[in-house]
Amino acid sequence: MNPISIFPLTGIPLIQPGDDLPRILGDAVERLDSRLQSGDVLVIAQKIVSKAEGRYIDLDRITPSPYAIEIAQQCQKDPRLIEVILSESTEVVRVRSGLIITRHRLGFVSANAGVDRSNVAPDGIDRVLLLPIDPDRSAAHIRSAVRDRFGIDVGVIIADSHGRPHRMGTVGVAIGLSGLPGVEDWRGRKDLFGYTLQHTEVGVADQIAGAGTLLLGQAAEAIPAVIVRGVSFEKRDGTAQEINRPKEMDLFQ
């Protein structure tokens, strides 16, 4: 059984709106000591994808709705920020002091709809960074560029860190992906004694995202992408959408 290795893509500059991220990532791949391999998974921090896509919003240009103002009072946050969060959400799941949990338009449940007020440039403008428009498409675009440049088909994951019900601490999850499954279906697989496995759906993309996030960290923008090598997964082109548990199937609540 081969080991898994996770290594950083280095030398990636601070990303600006309009930057050609596939080219920049490809340049970083060229700097690697080892050659890209089929089955490698490129795990990319959501933030640089958002930045390249120019997903900034100046809060000064936002006029909060009465509903946003009401929610902002409940969670004691900037009403303009809440307006932006609501605009990225399909449902408010929970509001309390300091916290808003929503269902994002991309289908997952997270804090602040992924709207990030930290880690954006200090030019005095009060702005926030939204998630990429369509992270699955962003991942597919990067995968395609890597294939064109290197002739290697890799998996690509756009990773973000999410808090979780029941458990403390954020973990990396896949909010966009291409070239690998989001969830693997192990139904029918048997264990050593021929018993059917108890866990039949495995969150392979989230586990890879979490593994990559161990190295990505969250403070060091200098390492916003890593390669995860050696994971065996089904050759199936999934989406991050398939990881979202349909609301009517939510079993833990």
Place this chain on the structure above:
Amino acid sequence: MNPISIFPLTGIPLIQPGDDLPRILGDAVERLDSRLQSGDVLVIAQKIVSKAEGRYIDLDRITPSPYAIEIAQQCQKDPRLIEVILSESTEVVRVRSGLIITRHRLGFVSANAGVDRSNVAPDGIDRVLLLPIDPDRSAAHIRSAVRDRFGIDVGVIIADSHGRPHRMGTVGVAIGLSGLPGVEDWRGRKDLFGYTLQHTEVGVADQIAGAGTLLLGQAAEAIPAVIVRGVSFEKRDGTAQEINRPKEMDLFQ
């Protein structure tokens, strides 16, 4: 920045009740090509710890209570199995056809209280395998044995796979640990621009457990333990208990 590597401990036999698991794991460490290093994390599948501890229950010896029979009707499972699940739980969170979610006596929320009917020996006895009595203590015991034998202080994680609210697919999580934090507190850490980080508590042990589980797989008992090398974490001796989100702080529901 160093890479992370995850490699298997090989040659571990099928574990039987009473087996000296620390010795067996130590023997597997001796077979490694590379020497153990300080900061390595030994990720061990819960199942072999449970087996070594003899955590089997013969269902034929279980008499279900009226409450267990009622729950069993709701989820269409064996009332004796439900009795065992309830005995391992402090609270029933959700019951529906084919599914029971409880808060385990160890504090986390999971399906079936970790009671496993698959992957136990085919000797005709209808038995199930419970989680280890005290996985944090099991982890500490293994860590101590490794330190005594190799003079190296490693982290130890007892990993299980859990389903999740909102997201499809199981992921590896830490249900016991020693020699590393369950959750890292990043409060006060700043990003490149001096902004305070948005995510202040990071589920480092769960991310390592998930990374290890990528290699552990769930079918191959032949690889029930792996080494995760190269993760930087606080030198703090945490517990899996600290990962459990207190019920009154559960923010996503």
